[in-house]
Amino acid sequence: MRDVALRARVSNKTVSNVVNDHPHVHPATRARVQQAIDELGYRPNMSARGLRSGRTGVIGLAVPDLRQPYFAELADAVLAAAERRGLGVIVGQVGADRDHEIAVLANGLRQTDGLLFSPQRLGTEDRGLLDHLRYPLVLLGERIFGGPTDHVTMHNIEGARAAVDHLLAQGRRRIAVVGAHPDGRTGQLRPSDLRIRGYREALEAAGLPLDPRLERTAAPWHPEDGADATRELLADDVDVDAVFAFNDALAIGVLRALGEAGRRIPEDVAVIGFDDISNGRFTLPSLSTVDPGRDEIAEVAVDMLVERIGSGPGAGPPPRLHKASFRVVARESTGAALAEGASAW
Amino acid sequence: MRDVALRARVSNKTVSNVVNDHPHVHPATRARVQQAIDELGYRPNMSARGLRSGRTGVIGLAVPDLRQPYFAELADAVLAAAERRGLGVIVGQVGADRDHEIAVLANGLRQTDGLLFSPQRLGTEDRGLLDHLRYPLVLLGERIFGGPTDHVTMHNIEGARAAVDHLLAQGRRRIAVVGAHPDGRTGQLRPSDLRIRGYREALEAAGLPLDPRLERTAAPWHPEDGADATRELLADDVDVDAVFAFNDALAIGVLRALGEAGRRIPEDVAVIGFDDISNGRFTLPSLSTVDPGRDEIAEVAVDMLVERIGSGPGAGPPPRLHKASFRVVARESTGAALAEGASAW
DNA sequence: CCTCGGATGTGTGACGTTACACATCCGTCG
DNA sequence: CGACGGATGTGTAACGTCACACATCCGAGG
DSSP: OHHHHHHHTSOHHHHHHHHTTOSSOOHHHHHHHHHHHHHHTOOOOHHHHHHHHSOOSEEEEEESOTTSHHHHHHHHHHHHHHHHTTOEEEEEEOTTOHHHHHHHHHHOOTTOSOEEEOOSSOOGGGGGGGTTOSSOEEEESSSOOSOSSEEEEEOHHHHHHHHHHHHHHTTOOSEEEEEEOOOOSTTOOOHHHHHHHHHHHHHHHTTOOOOGGGEEEOOSOSHHHHHHHHHHHHHTTOOOSEEEESSHHHHHHHHHHHHHTTOOTTTTOEEEOSSOOGGGGSSSSOOBEEEOOHHHHHHHHHHHHHHHHHHOSSOSSOOOEEEEOOEEEOOGGGTOOSOOOOOOO | OHHHHHHHTSOHHHHHHHHTTOSSOOHHHHHHHHHHHHHHTOOOOHHHHHHHHSOOSEEEEEESOTTSHHHHHHHHHHHHHHHHTTOEEEEEEOTTOHHHHHHHHHHOOTTOSOEEEOOSSOOGGGGGGGTTOSSOEEEESSSOOSOSSEEEEEOHHHHHHHHHHHHHHTTOOSEEEEEEOOOOSTTOOOHHHHHHHHHHHHHHHTTOOOOGGGEEEOOSOSHHHHHHHHHHHHHTTOOOSEEEESSHHHHHHHHHHHHHTTOOTTTTOEEEOSSOOGGGGSSSSOOBEEEOOHHHHHHHHHHHHHHHHHHOSSOSSOOOEEEEOOEEEOOGGGTOOSOOOOOOO
16 A cells, blocks of 8 residues: 555555545545556455454354255345445354354354354254354344344244145145144244244134144255155055145155155145245246245345444344245146245235 | 453463464463453454454355355355365355456455355456466366466266266167257367267267257256256157256256156156256156266365465466366166266266 | 573564544635 | 635554564573
């Protein structure tokens, strides 16, 4: 910077002013400085800027695993949202490791101004960990409620209910779910707990009985788990004309297991998932699903984080909870051939 | 840091020595300093460290789009490899935008020590752009050859040839490809050009004729493009008993289009893809493919970049080209029911 | 008993940037 | 015509860390 200043015959503060688009720089001076910058190939040193300003211009995103399409697409959305705001994103993979999650929470990600964190193992019972953070944090996903931080989530109950309503509207009456989890400790509010609640609400509202044999557990939510659960469902000889899988990865496994068993989709069994991963468009048949508002989640989460970073520790508004809007995406697997029907919220 | 030093009754520098595990610190002193660190909750300021050392401990990874499973899985592998070396990774999505790629190349990613870059639009003809970089760069993928930088790639020709050999070994004789590109400018060596070369070599080695009607173009390589190309192939009434799709995303579309047309897989038509994305395990039928050695690519690329960062500009070994080892993964879509047969290279 | 050298620890300054307080210039207004 | 104020530009001092050159201590060997 000093070299640029000497070459342009100005002080280095003026160079700084030019680089940062400060006002009160004469156009001629600005041009001279810019030329010197170009000639010398000067580029500001981000570490020094970070040291001086206390900001790095980089945020962290901690997700369990990018190989899960949902998180890859979430990362995509967050990266895009951050780039629009001139921020870099350091991505960290935490895995499904509770200790690793605690470590990330304790330290944040190095070199970042704040963290977007989508925990998979930590739950409501760990909310105490959030009390004395040294950096701005915005939580994504369902696993911690009522903590002292901002939280962006989706309409799990309502989305699940809309998915089941969609199946009911197609005349289905024996609707199974795949992806339930055994009851956890009190206060656990996992996505599976919420989604099964939406399922039960929808059935009850329709005056249909609940049948425990229709509620199948599956964990983790990978395709093979959905396939296994479906094979067991069929082996138990339960009467079933539709399956609501708690995410699209499970649903892909459900499609596969039904296909193996010779069931026609959607004629014999309709299938709907949750997440709207892009792959669902290309399964055979294409997969109906619930779009949980991923882009909105990313936008809002980055906005909240930026605001927290800007307002400094302690200050700023009280913790907020934002639920993104969702819609049912009807495709072939529920017999809604081409209609991308929407059930907005 | 000064607070820690005062509390532990040592100098600044000794705190630094403790933090950095330098030798020549008395165990008792180390313990006292560590206690002060814990009591004060001191955490080193990475910006200052970066300013002082000239390193940030963060590398950049620029990929076209994380929604493409191949790149999501590549990112996963790179993140894991970087974490093992104590490095952070700033991920940038460049899209399929030539100007954006040039901009990334010109500037690197902010706040990073070096860049792993997987270009999608830049080609051999742009190699001049690499001549005067201000930062260490390692290229991933096929699109630039013979430039002045390290380059990690896969065995495109050999992998494609092995895929076709696998089909030939199953007795297939009318093998189509999906994913060719129209001839580009001279010197273009796109993956499609290389993979089609492997295809032709395999056929010629087997004494089979080349049939232009069997070589179908498709771009970009998304599932719908594979489905479209397959529909056209079938509409043209070409005799075909196997399809080699140039990546797994295309192959998923191929499976779909064949299914729509009532062709049985693999009885009527065998299908093999390329990339070994994890989703291929869960299609119906499961997808045979070529594992291009993604983990090896990530490991080697990060190693090379770390080495370049360490050796400073200009120094270090001459540009290297590393080709990862590959293997054919035989699954149901080529009739190899359960065997995860390997054809190592 | 002295010297020497390894182990241990210290002070100072500089990395590149920006904020602060301050100078200077020039046109305008009373 | 003098004073005032906005526009424009300057010097200096930090931000937190680590490297350098340098002290000091202590035990071993001559």
